[in-house]
Structure formats: C-alpha cells, structure tokens
Amino acid sequence: MKIDNSQFSILNSQLKKVCMIGLGYIGLPTASLLANSGYSVHGVDIVQSTVDTINRGEIHIVEPDLKEAVSKAVKYGSLKADTKPTKADIFMIAVPTPFHDGFVPNIDYVIEATKSIAPFLKSGDLIILESTSPVGTTQKIEQILTEEGVDTSLISIAYCPERVLPGKIMIELVQNDRIVGGLTPKATKDAAQFYRTFVKGEVLETTANTAEMAKLTENSFRDLNIAFANELSILCDKFNINVWELIKLANRHPRVNILQPGAGVGGHCIAVDPWFIVHAGGEDAKIIKTAREVNNYKTEWVIEKIKSKAIELELKNAKKAKVACMGLSFKPDIDDLRESPALYITNRLKSEGIDILAVEPNIKSHKELKIVDYKDALESADIVVFLVAHKEFKNLKLDTKEVLDFCGVTNS
Numbered sequence: 001m002k003i004d005n006s007q008f009s010i011l012n013s014q015l016k017k018v019c020m021i022g023l024g025y026i027g028l029p030t031a032s033l034l035a036n037s038g039y040s041v042h043g044v045d046i047v048q049s050t051v052d053t054i055n056r057g058e059i060h061i062v063e064p065d066l067k068e069a070v071s072k073a074v075k076y077g078s079l080k081a082d083t084k085p086t087k088a089d090i091f092m093i094a095v096p097t098p099f100h101d102g103f104v105p106n107i108d109y110v111i112e113a114t115k116s117i118a119p120f121l122k123s124g125d126l127i128i129l130e131s132t133s134p135v136g137t138t139q140k141i142e143q144i145l146t147e148e149g150v151d152t153s154l155i156s157i158a159y160c161p162e163r164v165l166p167g168k169i170m171i172e173l174v175q176n177d178r179i180v181g182g183l184t185p186k187a188t189k190d191a192a193q194f195y196r197t198f199v200k201g202e203v204l205e206t207t208a209n210t211a212e213m214a215k216l217t218e219n220s221f222r223d224l225n226i227a228f229a230n231e232l233s234i235l236c237d238k239f240n241i242n243v244w245e246l247i248k249l250a251n252r253h254p255r256v257n258i259l260q261p262g263a264g265v266g267g268h269c270i271a272v273d274p275w276f277i278v279h280a281g282g283e284d285a286k287i288i289k290t291a292r293e294v295n296n297y298k299t300e301w302v303i304e305k306i307k308s309k310a311i312e313l314e315l316k317n318a319k320k321a322k323v324a325c326m327g328l329s330f331k332p333d334i335d336d337l338r339e340s341p342a343l344y345i346t347n348r349l350k351s352e353g354i355d356i357l358a359v360e361p362n363i364k365s366h367k368e369l370k371i372v373d374y375k376d377a378l379e380s381a382d383i384v385v386f387l388v389a390h391k392e393f394k395n396l397k398l399d400t401k402e403v404l405d406f407c408g409v410t411n412s
Contacts, residue, residue, distance in 0.1 A: 035073035161215035181211030264299035264341025266330025324381035327388025
C-alpha cells in the first residue's frame with residue numbers, strides 16, 4: 001500500500017502528538033500509519049533492540065507495506081522509538097494480554113503500561129486501550145490512574161480493539177470499521193473523533209464494556225466455527241472421507257459456509273480471547289468453552305497421527321523416520337509464532353524423540369529449533385507433514401513421500 005498523506009485530514013489540531021505503548025504486531029503498524037497521517041508519534045517498547053531497529057527505519061516483524069511506512073516516518077522525523085513514554089495528547093496502549101496457567105487472563109502488561117504513562121498525563125489527554133482485554137479492563141485503567149494520583153475526570157479513557165488480519169494490517173487499519181467505547185460519553189466522542197482522522201471504515205460508538213465484549217465475541221465466533229471444521233476433519237478421518245472434498249461439496253448449499261480445518265487454532269486473538277469469556281462467564285459459557293477444547297484437542301490428535309506414522313515407518317524400515325514439519329507460524333505466509341499449534345506440535349515431537357526437520361520460510365532462525373530450507377527438508381524427509389499452508393508448499397512434487405496434510409495445502 002502506497003502511503004498517501006492527502007487521503008487524511010486532521011480534524012483536531014490539538015490532538016497532534018501520540019505516545020504508543022507497545023511496538024509489536026499492532027502497535028508498530030498503527031504508529032507508522034499515524035506518523036504518516038500528520039501525527040507526531042513517540043513509540044515505546046521495553047525491548048532495546050526493537051527500539052534501535054525502528055529508529056534505523058527498519059522493522060522487526062514481517063508485514064506487507066510496513067517497512068515502507070516505518071522508513072518514511074522515521075526519515076521525516078514523525079516517528080521515534082524509545083524505552084520510556086513522554087508527554088503527548090493521545091496515549092495508546094497496544095501491549096500483549098496473555099493468560100496464566102489455567103487460562104486466567106493476564107493484564108499485567110496493561111497495568112504496567114498504565115502506570116508508566118501516569119506521570120506524563122495532563123488535562124484534556126486521551127487514553128485508548130487497543131489490547132484485546134477482559135471486560136472491565138478499561139475501567140481498571142481508570143482505577144490504576146486514580147491510585148497513581150491522576151484526576152481522571154480531566155482526561156478521556158476509551159477502548160478500541162484492533163480488527164485486522166495479519167498480512168493485511170496496513171490496509172485493514174484504514175479500511176475496516178472500528179468499535180469505540182469510552183468510560184464516559186465524552187470519552188467515546190473524543191476517541192471516535194480521533195479514529196475518524198485516519199479510518200475510512202465506519203467508527204461505531206458504544207460503551208467500553210460493550211466494545212471489550214465485542215472483540216471477544218468476534219474471535220469466539222471464529223473459534224467456534226473453526227472447531228466445527230476441526231471436528232469434521234477428525235470424523236472424516238475415522239470414516240475414511242476426504243474432509244476437503246466434503247466441505248467443498250457442503251458449501252455448495254446457499255446457506256452453508258464451513259471453514260477450513262487445520263492443526264488447531266493459533267495467534268494471540270482466536271486462541272486466547274475465548275478464554276477471557278470462559279473465565280468470567282463460568283458455567284454459562286458452555287459452547288465457547290467446548291469450542292476451545294475441541295480446537296486444543298485437534299492439536300493433540302495431530303501429534304498422535306504423526307507419531308503413529310513415524311513408528312509405522314520405523315518398524316517397516318528398521319530406522320528412525322525423519323519428519324519434515326512444514327510450517328511453524330500460526331497461519332500462512334506470516335512470521336507470527338504466537339500460540340502457534342504448528343510450533344507446539346513440532347516442539348512436542350522433538351521432545352518425544354521424533355527426528356524432526358523444522359521448516360518455516362518466513363523466519364531465518366529460532367532459539368529452540370534449527371530452521372531447514374523446505375527443499376532440503378523434502379529431499380531428506382521420510383514423512384512430510386503439512387501444518388501451515390504457506391505459498392511455498394503448494395504444487396510440490398511429493399510422489400515418493402509419505403504425506404500427512406493437516407492444512408489442505410495438497411488439496412487446494
């Protein structure tokens with residue numbers, strides 16, 4: 001996407017400086033977009049190497065069009081990165097929200113980010129939380145700021161979840177509708193006005209709690225539908241049916257749209273967010289909890305299928321089988337490993353003594369796994385296991401190989 005500053009209009013000249021806390025998969029694209037839209041952006045990340053990389057006009061993550069946007073913003077001085085916040089008119093928080101053991105939501109990073117900006121707040125400032133969060137987290141920000149001595153009646157606090165697809169983030173940050181919910185009607189209006197300066201989609205106004213729940217609902221809906229596809233794939237394996245053909249045929253019904261099964265569900269959103277609802281909703285979140293369990297079970301099922309095939313070949317050939325694990329990221333054609341079932345499967349197989357070849361075209365190295373070129377892996381592997389449908393894996397010659405395809409790349 002070519003950055004065209006003429007498409008943006010700054011509606012409120014007083015809201016010119018943005019302090020972005022968190023420069024990851026959402027924070028950095030948003031910061032670079034704002035920096036190319038007339039705002040002066042001070043980005044904050046606790047990792048010094050990330051700060052240094054950005055200040056060189058380079059990027060530490062893979063995302064189309066992001067490098068161009070960052071390079072341009074840094075060159076013209078509208079984007080600077082640091083390890084500490086500074087005074088601004090708008091403070092945006094885009095930090096991770098993982099969970100503890102037992103799927104208990106962990107908002108520690110949000111809390112720390114809130115505390116870090118407290119000394120820099122002044123009357124009239126706008127604070128926006130973008131991190132996917134349990135319902136009530138935006139109210140927690142107000143509580144923390146009050147404890148830090150901030151008069152929250154003088155500032156606006158709102159929630160606006162990101163709704164972007166990795167691989168299309170720079171486009172969807174502008175084109176997609178956004179949901180904005182403030183702790184007060186004024187906060188909602190202030191935040192909505194800000195997003196309308198760079199978002200072409202509709203900016204929908206609601207309350208903070210509703211906006212938080214909307215984000216969790218969207219990802220839980222996706223998780224539930226993927227669980228249906230994953231359960232179908234397990235049943236089709238039992239019935240000796242090609243699940244890809246089955247879904248293609250079933251989807252010819254005008255009101256049926258079954259998603260594609262995979263090795264599980266990954267990413268920071270869909271694999272995590274439903275647990276936020278389950279934790280708060282308890283026994284009333286039956287379907288959402290079951291969907292999570294089905295998708296987690298699919299990953300374990302995949303592991304057992306691979307192990308069984310490896311043992312079968314070992315007994316047949318009197319030597320350990322080499323297994324090429326094709327793909328480590330959580331979805332095709334990106335480098336994002338967060339909550340990736342493919343990475344989990346590969347690590348589990350390695351830990352259980354399987355001779356694995358880890359293949360991921362979108363990363364150069366990994367701290368625990370030796371990354372092997374996919375062509376080399378194909379040449380030496382006894383079993384080729386497709387875990388992620390990367391573009392490099394399509395139309396490969398596999399006639400002499402044992403193939404286990406859990407992502408449909410050989411059926412496309």
